[in-house]
Every structure is written in C-alpha cells, then in structure tokens.
Amino acid sequence: MKVKNRWYYICVLVDLFNREIIGHSAGPNKDAALISRAFATVQGDLCQLQWFHTDRGSEFKNQKMDELLKTFEIGRSLSMKGCPYDNAVAEATYKIMKTEFVNQMNFQSLRHLELELYDCVNWFNKYRIHGTLGYMTPVQYRQEVLKKIV
Structure with missing residues (x-):
C-alpha cells in the first residue's frame, strides 16, 4: 500500500483454528523484521x-526467521512451490484486508497506517462475522469452542 507515494507493507499472523489475527505489523520493507x-x-x-x-x-x-522459530520451538510449514491453495486462509484474509481496509483508506504516515491496522485487526477479530465460522466472529468462535471443552 502507499503512504504519501511510498510503498509500505503489512503482515498479519492468522490462527487457522478460528481465523483470528493474532499478530500484525506494518513497515517500509517486506522482510524478516516485518x-x-x-x-x-x-x-x-x-x-x-x-x-x-x-x-x-x-x-x-x-x-532470522529460523532463529525466531527455533527459540520458541515453533515448527515450520511451507507451501508447495506454485500452489496458492496451500495458503488459502492467509490469501483470503489478505483479500479481506485489501478490499475492506487498505482500499478504503488514505494513510498519511506510517504511524497512521499502524493505528488504523490496529483498529482493523480489532474489528476483524471481534466484529466481522465469517461464514466458515458459523457466522460468528473469530473471538466468538474461540469462546464457544472453549465453553464446550470446559
């Protein structure tokens, strides 16, 4: 996305269990630091x-990513080369972010982008319903499943 004629990137980490965005960032480079x-x-x-x-x-x-994942003992799974279906949930989330967030905004600065991204993630997790989750929000879905377990 552009901020004052300069490209910036966002990263969202999506929990496949309930499609909740559990982590996010924005920055000028599409790299491991992001x-x-x-x-x-x-x-x-x-x-x-x-x-x-x-x-x-x-x-x-x-x-850098190898070290981060090793430190927290997180396994790595990579999509097969040339197979976007392996990453379908992430791709669907990015499409939503693009159409319902990025394309609707005019960012004035990186800080403005970061603040709006924070709000968007909150909205996505707590207010946006998902057909694949029985028309619940990601947070509602997680809470319902936890009720059934306890």
Whole structure:
C-alpha cells in the first residue's frame, strides 16, 4: 500500500483454528523484521504456537526467521512451490484486508497506517462475522469452542 507515494507493507499472523489475527505489523520493507514485529504483538506465550505456515517468500525463509522459530520451538510449514491453495486462509484474509481496509483508506504516515491496522485487526477479530465460522466472529468462535471443552 502507499503512504504519501511510498510503498509500505503489512503482515498479519492468522490462527487457522478460528481465523483470528493474532499478530500484525506494518513497515517500509517486506522482510524478516516485518514478520518479527508481527510476532512481537502476539499476546500470550509464543511457545504455545505449534506451527508457522507460509509461502516460500524470502521474508519467511531466512536465518532470522529460523532463529525466531527455533527459540520458541515453533515448527515450520511451507507451501508447495506454485500452489496458492496451500495458503488459502492467509490469501483470503489478505483479500479481506485489501478490499475492506487498505482500499478504503488514505494513510498519511506510517504511524497512521499502524493505528488504523490496529483498529482493523480489532474489528476483524471481534466484529466481522465469517461464514466458515458459523457466522460468528473469530473471538466468538474461540469462546464457544472453549465453553464446550470446559
């Protein structure tokens, strides 16, 4: 996305269980630092994450990411080369982010983008219903499943 004629990127980490965005970041470069900053926003113990699934982009498969995943004992899963279906949930989430967030906004600065991204993630998790979750929000779905377990 553009901020004052300069390209910026966002990263969202999506929990496949309930499609909840559990981490997010924005920045000027599509690199491991962007991904690491998204991991830094995850609430709770990163050691509870079992798998990190991505496409084969260089921002995901590098020494910095190897070290982060090893530190927290998170397994890595990579999409097969040329197979976007392996990453379908992430691709669907990015499409929603593009059409319902990015394309609706005119960002004045990186800080403005970060604040709006925070609001968008909150909206996505707590207010946006998902047909694949029985027309519940990601947070509602998680809470309903936890009720059934307890």
